[in-house]
Amino acid sequence: MASAPAPAPADLPPWLQGLNPPQRDAVLTTEGPVLILAGAGTGKTKALTSRLAHIVFSRLAWPSEILAVTFTNRAAREMRHRMEVLVGDLAEGLPFLGTFHSIAARMLRRHAGLVGLDSNFTILDTDDQLRLLKQVVIEAGLDERRWPAKQLAGHIDRWKNRGEIPAEVPPGEAMSFGEGQANGAKLYARYQERLRALNAADFGDLLLHMLTIFTEAPDVLADYQRRFKYIMVDEYQDTNVAQYRWLTLLAGARHNIACVGDDDQSIYSWRGAEVANILRFERDFPGAKVIRLEQNYRSTSHILAAANGLIAHNKGRLGKQLFTAGSAGEKIAVIGVWDGPEEARLIGDHAERRAREGASLNQMAILVRAQFQTRELEDRFIGIGLPYRIVGGFRFYERAEVRDALAYLRLIVSPNDALAFERIVNVPKRGLGDKAMAALHAAARSMDRPLPRAAEAIVETPALSPAARRSLKTLVMDLDRWRALAETTPHPELARIVLEESGYVAMWQADKSAEAQGRLDNLIELTRAMEDYPSLTGFLEHVSLVMDNDASDATEKLTIMTLHAAKGLEFDHVFLAGWEEGVFPSQRALDEGGAKSLEEERRLAYVGITRARRTATITHAANRRVYGQWTAAIPSRFVSELPLDHVEVTSTLSGGPSLWRAALQGEVDPFAHVGRGTGRGPGWERAAGGFGAARNTAPAIDVKASAVSVGLRGRADVKLGARVFHSKFGEGTVIGIEGNKLEIDFPAAGTKRILDSFVEVRP
DNA sequence: TGTTCACGCCTTTTT
DNA sequence: GGCGTGAACA
Numbered sequence: 173m174a175s176a177p178a179p180a181p182a183d184l185p186p187w188l189q190g191l192n193p194p195q196r197d198a199v200l201t202t203e204g205p206v207l208i209l210a211g212a213g214t215g216k217t218k219a220l221t222s223r224l225a226h227i228v229f230s231r232l233a234w235p236s237e238i239l240a241v242t243f244t245n246r247a248a249r250e251m252r253h254r255m256e257v258l259v260g261d262l263a264e265g266l267p268f269l270g271t272f273h274s275i276a277a278r279m280l281r282r283h284a285g286l287v288g289l290d291s292n293f294t295i296l297d298t299d300d301q302l303r304l305l306k307q308v309v310i311e312a313g314l315d316e317r318r319w320p321a322k323q324l325a326g327h328i329d330r331w332k333n334r335g336e337i338p339a340e341v342p343p344g345e346a347m348s349f350g351e352g353q354a355n356g357a358k359l360y361a362r363y364q365e366r367l368r369a370l371n372a373a374d375f376g377d378l379l380l381h382m383l384t385i386f387t388e389a390p391d392v393l394a395d396y397q398r399r400f401k402y403i404m405v406d407e408y409q410d411t412n413v414a415q416y417r418w419l420t421l422l423a424g425a426r427h428n429i430a431c432v433g434d435d436d437q438s439i440y441s442w443r444g445a446e447v448a449n450i451l452r453f454e455r456d457f458p459g460a461k462v463i464r465l466e467q468n469y470r471s472t473s474h475i476l477a478a479a480n481g482l483i484a485h486n487k488g489r490l491g492k493q494l495f496t497a498g499s500a501g502e503k504i505a506v507i508g509v510w511d512g513p514e515e516a517r518l519i520g521d522h523a524e525r526r527a528r529e530g531a532s533l534n535q536m537a538i539l540v541r542a543q544f545q546t547r548e549l550e551d552r553f554i555g556i557g558l559p560y561r562i563v564g565g566f567r568f569y570e571r572a573e574v575r576d577a578l579a580y581l582r583l584i585v586s587p588n589d590a591l592a593f594e595r596i597v598n599v600p601k602r603g604l605g606d607k608a609m610a611a612l613h614a615a616a617r618s619m620d621r622p623l624p625r626a627a628e629a630i631v632e633t634p635a636l637s638p639a640a641r642r643s644l645k646t647l648v649m650d651l652d653r654w655r656a657l658a659e660t661t662p663h664p665e666l667a668r669i670v671l672e673e674s675g676y677v678a679m680w681q682a683d684k685s686a687e688a689q690g691r692l693d694n695l696i697e698l699t700r701a702m703e704d705y706p707s708l709t710g711f712l713e714h715v716s717l718v719m720d721n722d723a724s725d726a727t728e729k730l731t732i733m734t735l736h737a738a739k740g741l742e743f744d745h746v747f748l749a750g751w752e753e754g755v756f757p758s759q760r761a762l763d764e765g766g767a768k769s770l771e772e773e774r775r776l777a778y779v780g781i782t783r784a785r786r787t788a789t790i791t792h793a794a795n796r797r798v799y800g801q802w803t804a805a806i807p808s809r810f811v812s813e814l815p816l817d818h819v820e821v822t823s824t825l826s827g828g829p830s831l832w833r834a835a836l837q838g839e840v841d842p843f844a845h846v847g848r849g850t851g852r853g854p855g856w857e858r859a860a861g862g863f864g865a866a867r868n869t870a871p872a873i874d875v876k877a878s879a880v881s882v883g884l885r886g887r888a889d890v891k892l893g894a895r896v897f898h899s900k901f902g903e904g905t906v907i908g909i910e911g912n913k914l915e916i917d918f919p920a921a922g923t924k925r926i927l928d929s930f931v932e933v934r935p
Numbered sequence: 936t937g938t939t940c941a942c943g944c945c946t947t948t949t950t
Numbered sequence: 951g952g953c954g955t956g957a958a959c960a
Contacts, residue, residue: 243950273950298949375950443949544946605936717950736948758947776948799945800951 187225187258191218198430198463199223202232202402205423205457206430207450211494212479212782213470213742216432220404221251223430225258233401235262239422240269240404245717247406247740248274268400272415274717276378279396286389287381288368292586292709295716296367296374299575300591301325304370308363312354324349327356328363332376333444335383335414338364370590370622379414386421397424407740408433408453412444420456427457435490436483439736439776441769451490468494468782470742472501474818475788479781481815486771504781504788506751506811508823511795516552519747522789523558523730526745533559533728535744539735539780541756545749546732553730563733569715573680573691574698578715580670583624584654585709590616590623597627600679602647608640624651650674663708667699735780746784748777751792752805777810 188199198208198219210216224240227233242248248270255263268275277295284291296304305321305328327349331341338361346357367373373381386393403423405411408431411419423429431453438447454460468476476496483489509515523536538549546562553560568574576599579592586592597612598604615635616626630636631645654670661669671677677695680688705711731743750756757773765772781788792807893906907917 245950271950378950439948442947542947601937603936607936734948755946760947797951 185226185229187222187229191215191222192467194463194465194467195219195222198465199226201430201461201463202227203428205427205453205460207408207453207460207462208430208432208465209462209490209492210432210434210465211468211492212434212437212779213468213476214465214494215469216434216465217247217251217254217406217740219465220406220430220432221254221258224251224404225255225263227402228255228262229259235264235266236268237399237401238266238268238404239275239400239402240266240406241275241419242269242271242406243410244740245271245274247271251406271717272418273375273378276382276418277713277717280373280378280381280385283382283385283389283392286385286392289373289381290371292371294370294372294582294586294589294591295378295713296372296591297570297716298325299570300372301374303594304366304591305359305363308359308366309350312350312359312362314350314354319350324356324359328360329376330444331360332374332380333412333414335380335417337380337384371586371588372591376414379418383414383417383421386418393421393424396422397426401426401428403429405429405431405433407437409435409438409447409450410440410443410445411449413446413449414444416446416449423457427459429457434492436486436492436775437739437779439739439772439779441772464492466492466494468496469498470785471496471782472498472786474501474503475781475784475786478504478788478814478818479778481818482774482781482810482813483778485813486774488771502787503818503820504790504814506790506792506814506819506821508807508821509791509793511793512548512797513552515749515791515793516548518791519549519749519789520552520556520558522747523745524556526787531744533730535785536747537731537733537738537741537743537745537783538747538749539733539738539783540749541735541758541776543734545755549732549749559727559729561729561731563731563737568694568697571691571694573694576676577667577671577695577698578712580654580674580676581667581708582712583651584658584666584670585712587624587651587655588622593624593627596674597644597647600675602643604640604643608636608644611635612644658708663705663711664699664702666708667702671695671699735776738783739779742783742785744784744786746780746788748780748788748790750796751777751790751808751811752796753808754803754805755796756808756810774810774813777808 188196191199195215195218198206199222202223208216208219210219220240224238227238228235240251242251252263252266252269255266255269270278280287280289281291281293284293302321302325305324306316309316309319309321309324327345331338331345338357341357341360343357346355349356350359367377400422403419405419410433419429431450433450435447435450438445438450441447454462471479473496476494480494507518509518519538523533526536527533540546540549550560550562552558569578576596579589579595582589582592583596594609597609612623612627612630615630615633616623619626619629621629627644628648631641631648636644650673654666654673657669658666677692680691680695683691702708702711705714754762756777757770761769761773790811792805792811794805796803796805905917905919
């Protein structure tokens with residue numbers, strides 16, 4: 173195919189127009205395994221979509237015979253949209269274009285019986301998962317303060333990401349949570365049993381169960397292998413082990429798999445992603461064709477060169493050298509400011525200036541490392557009336573009122589949904605508190621019925637107080653009535669009726685707090701969103717898997733989002749805020765992950781810079797408030813790793829701390845300094861809770877190794893027996909150390925406490 | 936059963 | 951600095 177003479181551009185179908193030779197190669201190579209190594213801004217999504225269009229249009233396969241997987245719903249949506257533009261109705265459906273999770277969920281519904289679930293199983297979100305795990309931890313007789321459910325959730329997540337069922341958990345890891353027989357693996361097994369009993373699956377299960385099914389029911393696997401003539405994967409560097417196994421099993425003997433990825437943009441290892449998957453592609457699929465896309469069409473050459481120079485500090489890369497034929501543009505601006513509010517002010521000013529010069533706010537973005545950074549920006553933009561949108565963060569479908577409403581609806585669709593029932597049984601207050609719930613749980617156990625079913629039965633017995641019985645009976649009857657109503661009423665209308673009749677709306681109307689009105693608005697928005705779906709079941713399925721609702725509106729807005737959320741996007745003007753040691757790279761990455769996670773942070777920086785088409789502005793503040801404490805900061809090491817030729821460094825500081833300025837200019841090594849904070853007089857060194865960087869004093873930077881985390885900036889060396897001071901308990905002695913936590917005896921206060929902050933240590 | 940208050944935790948990143 | 955949780959109290 174590649175050897176065919178290239179037709180004149182006018183004869184080319186739309187999906188082959190405007191492609192450079194490697195891109196065209198990627199589109200036209202339709203047989204055998206293909207790995208497309210594509211750098212940032214090289215048009216990899218374009219190449220992949222064009223390939224899809226080519227296959228469909230050339231009738232190499234029907235749309236239903238193509239599996240096209242993305243990580244985010246946004247990417248799937250985009251690809252579908254582009255397909256519609258390219259091949260119109262031919263792209264209709266593409267039933268297997270979606271995220272890993274959504275496709276796995278659809279498959280699992282079909283074969284749920286093979287893993288002991290009904291096809292209408294509920295998909296738990298993080299919140300449900302956590303509540304269930306908490307129950308499991310408590311039932312196992314563990315102290316949930318010492319063994320937080322959240323931590324167990326983390327372990328289980330990791331195991332599921334690796335495709336490990338409880339029996340496959342490595343013994344060493346099993347013991348890293350819990351004690352004796354109540355260890356991590358045992359609790360994991362118990363949790364899986366509970367899920368099955370509840371007819372529920374969590375996110376990780378969607379893939380894990382499919383792996384189990386593929387292994388135990390080879391005919392099911394063979395069926396899918398026959399069906400999928402082509403498999404395409406976007407962002408392959410982000411696949412975790414479970415996803416990788418799922419893909420390789422499906423690719424089966426055909427090996428007709430095309431993966432697009434960029435090892436330099438691998439930023440999800442914390443979610444179980446293994447860059448190794450992309451590195452071993454050629455071994456997994458012998459004869460694989462590797463196509464490199466290296467021409468960047470997005471950014472100016474200054475921006476690209478700066479990004480290239482930064483990422484070159486990483487070792488263990490597949491190595492690409494991106495180039496552009498574009499103009500030089502402006503150098504990357506690096507601006508140092510005094511503190512967080514000033515940073516927000518500066519970015520706001522710059523954005524407004526660009527807007528006055530004719531740039532669209534829609535084409536500007538502020539990219540931050542962590543959500544907490546958005547707050548100061550928001551404060552400022554509200555103040556000056558600059559329209560902005562925050563992507564991510566508190567998600568619509570995770571808001572309490574939305575989840576409550578959804579629980580009511582779930583209960584109508586699935587009368588056995590115990591978790592939904594528990595959530596709303598006393599919301600609004602119905603006088604069904606702990607005592608009533610304990611009785612209900614006991615009844616459910618003895619009757620061996622799901623909680624909501626037990627509730628139906630218990631209202632006829634004397635197990636509850638008369639008041640509670642009446643109240644519960646009303647709820648049970650209401651639910652029955654709503655279920656009947658669901659047969660005849662359009663679902664958005666049904667939702668409105670349910671929220672009204674249950675007293676839920678009234679509850680918020682009676683609430684005088686500031687956010688009550690917002691919550692009511694959210695409920696209205698929820699019922700409105702339901703109109704976009706054909707049925708209640710369809711809507712609920714959508715909600716559990718598609719957690720983003722990009723409310724698109726017409727007004728131009730500046731976007732604020734995390735670097736992670738920005739992957740795959742591009743903007744004319746990008747502001748990269750908070751480039752300070754401890755913020756970016758994050759303290760956690762520095763403390764825990766060693767060189768490996770520092771490299772991931774650097775890739776994140778690379779992703780950030782390469783989002784920019786025309787200008788990139790990096791800012792860093794000398795002082796930042798963390799947990800309400802002022803903390804001194806030095807510029808991120810990534811700043812100094814940018815090649816000087818492509819960077820313009822300025823500082824708005826005039827009388828700032830001399831060490832900080834010197835560090836910024838590279839005259840001193842800030843890490844060589846051990847700081848003194850605003851401790852409690854002579855002899856006391858501030859060891860935790862931040863250094864309280866008072867103006868006109870040198871910032872305190874203590875990077876000595878060891879036990880106690882000191883705010884966001886460093887650590888202090890604490891040993892057993894160390895004398896400490898606590899603002900409330902007075903003087904004390906360290907009698908135990910575990911990780912970042914100190915056990916401290918405060919004789920004066922007559923108490924022992926486990927603390928990890930707000931302690932001062934005498935060196 | 937509901938309300939208040941104090942403590943401690945939080946700030947990575949997401950399907 | 952803000953929020954959720956859990957213990958103590960009404």
